[in-house]
Amino acid sequence: MSLPPLVEPADELTVDEVRRYSRHLIIPDVGMAGQKRLKNAKVLCVGAGGLGSPALMYLAAAGVGTLGIIDFDVVDESNLQRQIIHGQSDVGRLKAESAAASVREINPLVEVVIHNTALTTENVMEIFSGYDLIVDGTDNFATRYMVNDAAVLLGKPYVWGSIYRFDGQASVFWAEHGPCYRCLYPEPPPPGMVPSCAEGGVLGVLCASIGSIQVNEAIKLLTGIGDPLVGRLMIYDALEMKYRDVKVRKDPECVLCGKNPTVTELLEDYEAFCGAISDEAAEAASGSTITALELKGMMDRGENIFVVDVREPNEYEIVSIPGATLIPKGEFLNGSALEKLPQDKKIVLHCKSGARSAEALAVVKSAGFSDAVHVGGGVLSWVKTVDPSLPSY
Numbered sequence: 001m002s003l004p005p006l007v008e009p010a011d012e013l014t015v016d017e018v019r020r021y022s023r024h025l026i027i028p029d030v031g032m033a034g035q036k037r038l039k040n041a042k043v044l045c046v047g048a049g050g051l052g053s054p055a056l057m058y059l060a061a062a063g064v065g066t067l068g069i070i071d072f073d074v075v076d077e078s079n080l081q082r083q084i085i086h087g088q089s090d091v092g093r094l095k096a097e098s099a100a101a102s103v104r105e106i107n108p109l110v111e112v113v114i115h116n117t118a119l120t121t122e123n124v125m126e127i128f129s130g131y132d133l134i135v136d137g138t139d140n141f142a143t144r145y146m147v148n149d150a151a152v153l154l155g156k157p158y159v160w161g162s163i164y165r166f167d168g169q170a171s172v173f174w175a176e177h178g179p180c181y182r183c184l185y186p187e188p189p190p191p192g193m194v195p196s197c198a199e200g201g202v203l204g205v206l207c208a209s210i211g212s213i214q215v216n217e218a219i220k221l222l223t224g225i226g227d228p229l230v231g232r233l234m235i236y237d238a239l240e241m242k243y244r245d246v247k248v249r250k251d252p253e254c255v256l257c258g259k260n261p262t263v264t265e266l267l268e269d270y271e272a273f274c275g276a277i278s279d280e281a282a283e284a285a286s287g288s289t290i291t292a293l294e295l296k297g298m299m300d301r302g303e304n305i306f307v308v309d310v311r312e313p314n315e316y317e318i319v320s321i322p323g324a325t326l327i328p329k330g331e332f333l334n335g336s337a338l339e340k341l342p343q344d345k346k347i348v349l350h351c352k353s354g355a356r357s358a359e360a361l362a363v364v365k366s367a368g369f370s371d372a373v374h375v376g377g378g379v380l381s382w383v384k385t386v387d388p389s390l391p392s393y
C-alpha cells in the first residue's frame, strides 16, 4: 500500500539546508521534494523517554521542521541507561527541556515546541490538532488508549511503539486507511497482568531498535514514500534477532473506528478504563494501606509484624526493606505463599509501587488474614521517605 504524502513541500531549502541534508537529497525517493516536505512537517513526540529519545534525535537530524515534545517528568538517574537524549548533567531537569536542548544541538534549524505538561483529556485534542503526525512513545495503557482515541477522532495518523525486556512492537495506526489501536487491542489487559518496563526491565538499546522504526515510518508518511506500516504489526525479538510482521485488519466492530462506533468522543477517565488495579485489589487495599513511614514506626516499636516483599528475586537484590521476606506475587496467586505466613503476626505486604502488593493483599485477606495491610507506594516510597541512601530503580 502506498499513501499520498502527509505534508505539502516548503517553498524552498536554504543553502545551509541543502548542505546539511545532502545525503537525503541525493536519494531519488526523497530528493528535494521530500526534504521540503520534512521541512514543512509538524511532528509531536509523546514522551521524551525510552522511545522518545531516539525518535526525537533522528526526527531532528532528518530536518523535520517543527518538533513538539510533550513530557511532564524530570530526568532520573535510572533513565540514563536508555534515554539517550538526556545526559548526566540533565538529572533533575525537566525531560521536555532537556530533550529540547539536545534537539537544538543536533539541528538548530528545527523549531522546537515544548509542552511541559501531562497529556490529559483536557489538552490532548488541542495539542494534537497542531501537528501533522504523532509519534507515540508512551509507556502506559491509559495514555496509549487516549492517544489512539484522540488521533482517530482528529483523523490523524500516528506511529506507535512498545518495548519490554527484549521484545518490541511497532505499527502505524491511521483509521482512514487501516486499523486503529483498538482494532488490535479492543480491551486493555487486566490490571497487573502486563508488567511495565519499570517493573520488568527493558534492554536499553531496544529503545533505539523500535524508536528508529517509528522515525522510519514517520518519514515515509510525511513524504509519501514506500510501504507504510499501516495494517501491519512489526514484532521484534532482540534475543532471537528476528523481525516479523503480521497483518492487522480493521475491525468492522471497532467501537471507535468501526461501522457503528459507540465511542464518539474521548472517554472521561482513561485511568479508570484501564484500571490501575483490579476491583478485588482496590477493595482489599481500602482501609488496609499504610505508608512506608508508618511501617518504619511499627518496626521501631518492635510490633509483632511479618513483612513480605512480593516482588521478584532480582528486584529484591537491587533494593529491599530490611527484614522483609521475599515471596513473589505468583506464589500468592497460586496459593503456595499462604503456608509460609505466620498465623500469629500481622502481615505487611509490599512491592515496588503498591500495585502488586494490593493484588497479593486480596488473596491474603480472603484466606483469613483479616488484619493484613500493604504499603502504599512500596519500596519506592520507603527509599524516598525512610532511607534515601538506598538505590531507587
Ligand SMILES: [Zn+2]
Pocket (backbone or CB within 6 Å): 179, 180, 181, 182, 183, 184, 251, 254, 255, 256, 257, 258
Ligand atoms: Zn479501530
